[in-house]
Amino acid sequence: MFQITKRDELPTWQGVLIRIGSILAGVLLASFIIAILGFDPVKTFAALIGGSFGSSSALINTVTIAIPLAITALGLAIAFRMKFWNIGGEGQIIMGCVFATFVSHNMPASTPGVVLILLMGVAGFLGGAIWALIPGLFRVYLRTNETLFTLMMNYIALCIVQYLHFVLWRDPAAKGFPKIKAIQEQAHLPMLFGVHIGFIVAIVLGVLVFLLIRKTKLGFEIRVVGESAPTANYAGINVRQVMLTGVILSGGIVGLAGMVKLAGAVYTLSPSITGNAGFTAIVIAWLSNLSAPIMLVVSVLIAALEQGSQVIQIKLNVPSAVAAVIQGLILMSALGGEFFLRYRIVRRKREQSKSQKGDA
Amino acid sequence: MDTSFVIATFIASAIAYSVSLLLGTLGELLTERAGHVNLGVEGMMLMGGACGYVTAVKTDNLLLALFAAAAGAALGALLYAILTVTLRANQNVSGLALTTFGAGLANTLGSTVAKSNTPDHITAFFSFHPFSLGDVQNPILRFLNVSLLSHDVFVYASILLAVFLSWFLFKTKEGLSLRMVGENPAAADASGVNVTRIKYMYILIGGMLCGLGGLYIPLVLQRTWHADITAGKGWIVVALVIFVRWHPIKAIGGAFVFGALSIVGMTIQQFTQISSLVIFNQYIMVMYPYVLTIIVLVITYARKKAWRGPSSVGNSYFREER
Numbered sequence: 001m002f003q004i005t006k007r008d009e010l011p012t013w014q015g016v017l018i019r020i021g022s023i024l025a026g027v028l029l030a031s032f033i034i035a036i037l038g039f040d041p042v043k044t045f046a047a048l049i050g051g052s053f054g055s056s057s058a059l060i061n062t063v064t065i066a067i068p069l070a071i072t073a074l075g076l077a078i079a080f081r082m083k084f085w086n087i088g089g090e091g092q093i094i095m096g097c098v099f100a101t102f103v104s105h106n107m108p109a110s111t112p113g114v115v116l117i118l119l120m121g122v123a124g125f126l127g128g129a130i131w132a133l134i135p136g137l138f139r140v141y142l143r144t145n146e147t148l149f150t151l152m153m154n155y156i157a158l159c160i161v162q163y164l165h166f167v168l169w170r171d172p173a174a175k176g177f178p179k180i181k182a183i184q185e186q187a188h189l190p191m192l193f194g195v196h197i198g199f200i201v202a203i204v205l206g207v208l209v210f211l212l213i214r215k216t217k218l219g220f221e222i223r224v225v226g227e228s229a230p231t232a233n234y235a236g237i238n239v240r241q242v243m244l245t246g247v248i249l250s251g252g253i254v255g256l257a258g259m260v261k262l263a264g265a266v267y268t269l270s271p272s273i274t275g276n277a278g279f280t281a282i283v284i285a286w287l288s289n290l291s292a293p294i295m296l297v298v299s300v301l302i303a304a305l306e307q308g309s310q311v312i313q314i315k316l317n318v319p320s321a322v323a324a325v326i327q328g329l330i331l332m333s334a335l336g337g338e339f340f341l342r343y344r345i346v347r348r349k350r351e352q353s354k355s356q357k358g359d360a
Numbered sequence: 361m362d363t364s365f366v367i368a369t370f371i372a373s374a375i376a377y378s379v380s381l382l383l384g385t386l387g388e389l390l391t392e393r394a395g396h397v398n399l400g401v402e403g404m405m406l407m408g409g410a411c412g413y414v415t416a417v418k419t420d421n422l423l424l425a426l427f428a429a430a431a432g433a434a435l436g437a438l439l440y441a442i443l444t445v446t447l448r449a450n451q452n453v454s455g456l457a458l459t460t461f462g463a464g465l466a467n468t469l470g471s472t473v474a475k476s477n478t479p480d481h482i483t484a485f486f487s488f489h490p491f492s493l494g495d496v497q498n499p500i501l502r503f504l505n506v507s508l509l510s511h512d513v514f515v516y517a518s519i520l521l522a523v524f525l526s527w528f529l530f531k532t533k534e535g536l537s538l539r540m541v542g543e544n545p546a547a548a549d550a551s552g553v554n555v556t557r558i559k560y561m562y563i564l565i566g567g568m569l570c571g572l573g574g575l576y577i578p579l580v581l582q583r584t585w586h587a588d589i590t591a592g593k594g595w596i597v598v599a600l601v602i603f604v605r606w607h608p609i610k611a612i613g614g615a616f617v618f619g620a621l622s623i624v625g626m627t628i629q630q631f632t633q634i635s636s637l638v639i640f641n642q643y644i645m646v647m648y649p650y651v652l653t654i655i656v657l658v659i660t661y662a663r664k665k666a667w668r669g670p671s672s673v674g675n676s677y678f679r680e681e682r
Contacts, residue, residue, distance in 0.1 A: 004678075037468060085452060087399075144661045147397075147452060147674075148602055152650045152657075155595065159647035166643055279456055286453045321467035321587070328403075328461020332439060335454055339447035 003346050015341055022337020026330035033325060039318045048323070051311025052304035058311075060194045066303035067198040068093070068261040070296050072281035074202075074209045075128070075253030077290045081213060082226045082246050088135065088150030089254050089278025091157035092128035096255025097262045098161060099127030101269040104183035105169075113186035120187060120259055128255015129248045131157060136247035140240045154278065162271050169269075182268045189264040196264035202296065205253065210292035212249075222246050254278070287334050302327065364503055370620075370627045371507035375515060376581065378619025380405070380573035380590075382518050384597035385604065385611045386525055387569030391437075392601055393529065394562040395542040395672035399455025400440055401570050402594025403462020408433035408571020410466035413473060413578040413585050420479035425579070426572060433571025434564050436462045441563040445556060448676035459594070467587045470578075478583040486512045486580050514576065521569075525608035538562055542670030545677040555677055570594070596622075599653040605660070606669050618649045 010018075031041035052062045072089050079086035086092075100120040107116055135149035164180060171181040189196040213219040221242045224232040232239050258273070266273060284302055288294035309323030384401055391398045398404075412429025416422070440458050443449040491509040496502050529535040540548040541558045549555045577593070578585045596618055603618070604610035625642025634640050660669075 033465075087452065087456075138658055142658060142662045144658050148599070148657055149654060151595065152599060152654050155592070155650040156647050159643060159650070162646075163641065163643035167641060279459070282456055283453060283460070286450065319468045319471045321464045321471070324460050324464025325468060326464075328457050328459075328464055331457035332443060332454070332461065335449040335457060336443050336447045338449060343448075 004343050005346055007342060007344050010341060018337055018340050019334065022333045022340075023330055025337070026333030027326075029333060030326040030329040033329065034318075034322060037322070039316070039322070043316060044312055044318055044322065047312045047315050047318075048305065048308030048326075050308075051315070052308040056194070058307065062300065062303050062307045063195050063199055064265055065306050066299040067196075067202050067264065068257045068275075068277050069281050069284060069303055070202040070299035071198075071205055071257035071260060072254050072277050073284040073288070073295045073299060074205050074292060075250050075257065076281055077250075077285040077288075077292070077295065078209065078213075078222065078246050078253070079132070079250035080226075080285055080290055081222050082243055084136070084139065084243060084247060084250070085147040086132060086135075086150050086247070086250055086254075087147060087279070087282055088132060088153045088251070089281050090274050090276075091150070091154035091278070092131045092251045092254040093258035093261070093274045093278050094154075094157040094161050095127035095131040096124035096258030097127070097269050097273050098157075098164065099123040099255070100259040100262055101169075101180065101183060104187050105181065107184070109184060111184075111186070113188075116184060116187045117189065117263060120183075120263060121256060124255045124259025124262075125252040126255070128258065129252035131255070132247050132251020133244070136244055136251075139247075140243055158271060161269065161273070164269070165271050180269045183263060187263055188267060189260070196260075198260040198264040201256075201260055202299075205256075206292045206296045209253075213292070218242070218245065254281075257281075283331055287331065364499065365506065366627065366630065368503045368506035370624070372510060374616060374620035374623060375508075375511060377623055378615040379515050379518055380576045380581075380593055381596060381600060381619055382522065382611055382615035383573030383576070384570045384594060385600045385615055386518075386522055386608055387566035387573070388597050388601045389566075389604070389606055389608060389611060390525070390538070390562045390569070391566035392606060392673055393538050393542045393670055394559045394566075395545060395670055395675070395677070396440075396444055396559065396563055397451055397455070397598075397673050398437070398440055398458070398563065398566065399452055399598060400436060400458025400462060400594075401455075401597045402590060402592070403459035403466075404433040404436045404567050404570040405574030405577075405590045405594045405597075406466035406588070407436045407462040407574070408568075409574035409578050409589060410470040410585070412571065412575035414469055416482055416575075416579060417473045417476045417479060420481045422482050422485055425482070425575065429571040429575035430568035431571075433567045433574065437564050437567025437570075440567075441560050444676060445559045445563070448678060451674055451676075463588065470585045470587065470589070473585050474587075476584065478579055482579065483583070486514065488512065490516070512580070514580070519612055522608045522612050529608060539670070542672055545672050546679075549677075549679065559677075570597070573597075596649065599650060602660070602669070603653050603656050605656075605667070617652075621649045621652075622646055 034041040034044055052058055072093060076086055076089055100123045103120050103123040104116065107119065131153055135146050135153060138144035138149060139146040166178045169180045171179050189198055213222065221232065221237050224235065224237060225239055225242050229239050261273065262269060280302060284295055284298050288298045305323045305327050309320040312318040312322065313320040384405055388398060388401050408429040411432025412425045415428035416425035436458050440454055443454040444451050489510045490513060493501060493505040493509060496505055529539065537548065537553045538558055540553060541555050545555045574590055578589050582589060600614050600618055604614035625645035628634055628640055629642060638644060
């Protein structure tokens with residue numbers, strides 16, 4: 001006779017052990033599927049690791065992919081803390097890029113780089129914040145389900161950028177090829193150690209978000225609202241105001257992630273600019289238990305999978321989509337593993353079941 | 361240009377386009393009726409599409425292909441069910457993980473048949489239109505013939521399925537149990553309904569329907585496979601379920617409206633005076649289904665007495681907590 005009961009707090013080392021164990025289980029499952037698909041799992045994983053960390057150029061690529069993922073996850077996590085399901089990261093990234101591109105296109109070429117970059121950063125923040133604030137206002141005042149609203153906002157943003165790409169902002173100089181004009185050259189983010197300085201932005205934001213949640217009054221209020229809105233209300237917290245502030249910060253940081261990717265890596269706004277970062281970051285935030293420092297690390301690991309996927313395609317002729325299979329499986333087993341953090345399976349004999357009450 | 365013919369062809373292509381949306385919507389609707397919102401529809405449609413299409417190309421057997429599509433997508437749904445029903449993981453994140461996994465698996469499998477076309481026997485089956493009037497002269501009959509009557513068996517079968525599911529959901533005991541689990545699993549449990557069985561069963565059936573919807577895209581609409589062939593239809597489905605307010609019959613109309621809005625921009629391009637207006641631009645028009653969904657969503661939640669869908673959606677059920 002098995003029975004499932006809720007656990008009390010686990011010692012930290014046990015929690016870490018369970019998490020590592022479930023991720024390893026995911027790797028094993030993924031190896032199994034890779035083998036079924038007819039590829040060599042050991043070689044595939046070796047090539048994945050080598051292709052993402054093995055050389056300095058690989059490492060640079062990995063970090064470059066990780067930057068927007070990390071910033072997006074940091075932003076989304078603020079909303080998740082309030083149990084505001086912001087799954088509109090895709091749309092907020094796009095709108096951040098649209099606003100930043102607009103600024104770059106409309107500033108004179110004589111604008112100094114620093115000024116232009118700062119203005120674009122502000123614009124990126126605004127773009128993302130507005131895109132998150134719209135569902136936020138409806139959630140706060142009309143109780144509209146924000147999960148579905150933010151999801152829809154992704155597609156509206158995608159349609160807008162397609163319209164800009166194919167019609168409104170189409171660059172006539174591109175000779176019939178649909179393309180938006182690249183941002184001004186002095187707006188490109190400077191490089192440090194071969195990577196654009198977006199990685200510093202990510203680290204600084206990681207520290208700031210950590211401090212915001214742990215050390216400030218707003219962070220405390222955000223956590224209380226997330227635990228229980230009625231309790232927060234009873235404690236005299238202005239739930240609406242806290243929630244809207246949190247949503248603006250969340251969307252704004254995600255928009256900034258878009259601006260950083262635009263000015264640091266791709267330089268041109270296009271419909272495929274997000275590279276799915278808005279969805280991947282949700283998973284990163286969740287896997288990291290919404291902890292800012294862990295998010296930075298997990299982003300690099302997920303980015304390594306994406307970077308390595310190119311290498312396995314070239315070197316081993318393994319389709320790059322296999323990396324998505326691995327990512328999905330590791331995620332699922334990490335999610336499944338959380339069960340063992342929260343519950344435990346108690347085995348008890350029938351005759352004892354009455355005297356023992358869930359405590360063994 | 362013969363305007364009525366253009367309109368009739370447009371309606372016909374909108375119907376063909378909306379079949380996969382309808383099947384996916386019916387699947388996700390059953391899942392949500394059991395209290396689970398599965399954001400993995402896109403992944404399941406891709407898995408179903410890839411498994412079914414690979415089988416179709418290798419065997420040229422439609423039944424095997426349909427079976428493979430349902431089985432492939434059901435595998436994805438099973439993973440989701442284990443995570444969210446048994447292990448009580450967060451539904452949103454589990455669904456997103458399923459989409460990542462499903463898309464990866466589908467694109468890996470599908471790359472083996474990327475240059476193939478739908479084989480002859482299956483193409484022949486789908487070019488058979490049971491209600492077609494043939495070559496008619498009467499303009500009204502011709503309009504009806506082109507727009508509504510010249511479709512394959514699959515189209516009419518999926519509409520019948522929607523009707524059947526309405527009857528099932530609202531007129532049978534099993535349908536009542538399903539709705540009860542979605543509304544109040546604790547009450548259902550207390551009245552002797554096996555909550556876990558119902559949840560697993562309808563998450564799996566829901567996945568199968570998504571898989572069949574996914575198969576229709578490479579098999580009939582595109583007649584070949586390429587990566588990410590569903591192109592976001594799985595996400596439209598999530599919107600559609602709200603748009604039709606969890607009702608199978610309304611899903612027929614809803615899927616048609618969304619299908620029509622998705623392709624109307626291209627038809628309108630033939631009329632240059634209209635399409636030069638921004639609001640009728642094809643890239644702007646594809647936005648309307650999502651705007652429409654938001655409006656429906658806002659109205660649904662703003663009305664005090666309105667039903668907001670199965671109330672246990674999103675929460676996992678733990679007997680000891682009831």
